Amino acid sequence: MGDFDYDLFVIGAGSGGVRASRVAASHGARVAVAEEGRLGGTCVNVGCVPKKLLVYASSYAQAFEDSAGFGWREGSREHRWPQLIAAKDREITRLNAVYRRMLDASGVEVVEARARVVGPNTVSVGGREISARYILLATGGRPFVPAIPGADLAITSNEAFYLDELPRRMAIVGGGYIAVEFAGIFNGLGVETQLVYRGDLVLRGFDLDIRATLSDELRKAGIIVHYNSAPAALEQREAGIGLLLRDGGELEADRIMMATGRVPNSADLGLEQVGVKLNERGAVVVDAYSQSSVASIYAVGDVTDRIALTPVAIAEGKAVADTLFGGAESAPDHDNVPSAVFSQPNVATVGLTESEARARFAHVDVYRASFRPMRHTLSGRDTRSLMKLVVDRETERVLGCHMVGEDAGEIIQGLAVALKCGATKSQFDATIGIHPTAAEEFVTMRTPV
Numbered sequence: 249m250g251d252f253d254y255d256l257f258v259i260g261a262g263s264g265g266v267r268a269s270r271v272a273a274s275h276g277a278r279v280a281v282a283e284e285g286r287l288g289g290t291c292v293n294v295g296c297v298p299k300k301l302l303v304y305a306s307s308y309a310q311a312f313e314d315s316a317g318f319g320w321r322e323g324s325r326e327h328r329w330p331q332l333i334a335a336k337d338r339e340i341t342r343l344n345a346v347y348r349r350m351l352d353a354s355g356v357e358v359v360e361a362r363a364r365v366v367g368p369n370t371v372s373v374g375g376r377e378i379s380a381r382y383i384l385l386a387t388g389g390r391p392f393v394p395a396i397p398g399a400d401l402a403i404t405s406n407e408a409f410y411l412d413e414l415p416r417r418m419a420i421v422g423g424g425y426i427a428v429e430f431a432g433i434f435n436g437l438g439v440e441t442q443l444v445y446r447g448d449l450v451l452r453g454f455d456l457d458i459r460a461t462l463s464d465e466l467r468k469a470g471i472i473v474h475y476n477s478a479p480a481a482l483e484q485r486e487a488g489i490g491l492l493l494r495d496g497g498e499l500e501a502d503r504i505m506m507a508t509g510r511v512p513n514s515a516d517l518g519l520e521q522v523g524v525k526l527n528e529r530g531a532v533v534v535d536a537y538s539q540s541s542v543a544s545i546y547a548v549g550d551v552t553d554r555i556a557l558t559p560v561a562i563a564e565g566k567a568v569a570d571t572l573f574g575g576a577e578s579a580p581d582h583d584n585v586p587s588a589v590f591s592q593p594n595v596a597t598v599g600l601t602e603s604e605a606r607a608r609f610a611h612v613d614v615y616r617a618s619f620r621p622m623r624h625t626l627s628g629r630d631t632r633s634l635m636k637l638v639v640d641r642e643t644e645r646v647l648g649c650h651m652v653g654e655d656a657g658e659i660i661q662g663l664a665v666a667l668k669c670g671a672t673k674s675q676f677d678a679t680i681g682i683h684p685t686a687a688e689e690f691v692t693m694r695t696p697v
């Protein structure tokens with residue numbers, strides 16, 4: 249591989265790019281990674297990590313309220329947003345440094361600049377042209393904002409992490425992961441929060457029972473949800489920002505956040521010029537091995553618009569490094585990928601929804617438990633958890649596990665292992681529960697609904 253400056257040149261030091269770089273280097277490849285922003289990409293800087301910290305922050309509000317039922321004297325609590333943001337920023341700076349150390353320790357060269365592809369084996373970065381046997385695109389995605397009049401008055405999740413002060417009134421447009429997570433964050437922190445969604449139940453694509461349960465819970469938590477409401481325009485007003493709706497309705501808030509999906513970062517990278525095929529959404533088209541239409545150029549993570557989740561990008565990055573330098577052709581497995589939505593309460597899921605299962609299997613059994621979590625027998629909070637198993641009657645295989653409730657992500661992670669192993673309903677039944685937990689419901693549901 250001596251004819252090139254590097255064996256692998258990675259563009260983008262987010263979850264996928266960093267993992268690919270480190271694994272490739274561990275296989276003996278000479279690797280460089282270019283990053284124009286901060287190390288760690290969306291997840292570390294404006295995604296999973298700061299989001300979860302804000303979710304923790306906002307969830308104290310409920311905990312304080314609930315504590316009264318357990319004998320704690322109620323007291324007034326005041327949240328200090330600038331302190332939270334400063335603490336969050338310190339943690340992210342620490343993580344940026346951890347990423348830096350990890351890359352340095354792996355022998356990966358970090359180039360702090362934007363790179364462009366100028367040939368199948370050449371990138372241009374910081375005024376230099378660098379050759380590489382392989383190029384890996386790991387440039388991620390960014391928020392998509394619909395092109396409506398006044399759209400520039402809105403913020404996206406990128407800015408929500410850096411607001412100087414907490415608004416009094418917040419309106420969030422969208423009904424996906426980011427919309428429901430931020431609705432919970434702002435609502436928990438005491439902001440009057442409205443969610444504006446064009447559909448009739450949040451989290452399209454998730455199991456219907458989960459969607460219905462979360463929709464109820466958002467309302468019970470005090471979030472004002474407007475369904476079947478699509479944004480038409482934003483306008484600056486004296487008292488705030490007006491959001492005009494397509495059906496003629498309108499509302500007003502101090503901040504309006506668009507959580508209307510994300511798009512791949514594929515523009516202005518020179519991709520079309522070198523013949524890298526993009527799809528209609530601008531995503532790099534790749535095969536099962538993450539190879540693009542140009543043999544020496546690979547792509548992983550959100551820029552490929554497959555499953556936009558950090559652990560998936562990491563798996564894709566590792567598979568590319570193993571394929572190219574580890575002597576083991578390796579394709580990432582996109583089946584039974586679990587995921588959690590850090591709404592309040594959490595949602596988590598792995599496998600098929602009931603309707604997906606019914607479309608694929610002749611006989612599907614569904615097991616469902618809906619209950620008031622034990623904590624709230626004393627707190628008095630009106631909230632319910634839902635657990636659901638979707639089973640193929642013929643083989644008894646569990647096809648899907650779904651949950652709305654506290655720590656759903658922690659619980660479904662374990663069940664995802666069971667699904668990966670092809671667990672059957674009898675094996676779930678033969679598993680002894682841990683009492684008293686919510687999770688034990690998953691092994692004690694006996695009668696299909």
Ligand code: NDP
Binds near residue numbers: 421451510589
């Ligand atoms: P999603 O695709 O999940 O949701 C986008 C939402 O915006 C949908 O409700 C969609 O409506 C709505 N929407 C899209 N276009 C418009 C429009 N023009 N006008 C009005 N509404 C619109 O995207 P997110 O931005 O929430 O998140 C992007 C991805 O990032 C997620 O899909 C997920 O893969 C990942 N993510 C994962 C997280 C996690 O693991 N916890 C957290 C955050 C993000 P409709 O349903 O009708 O299409």
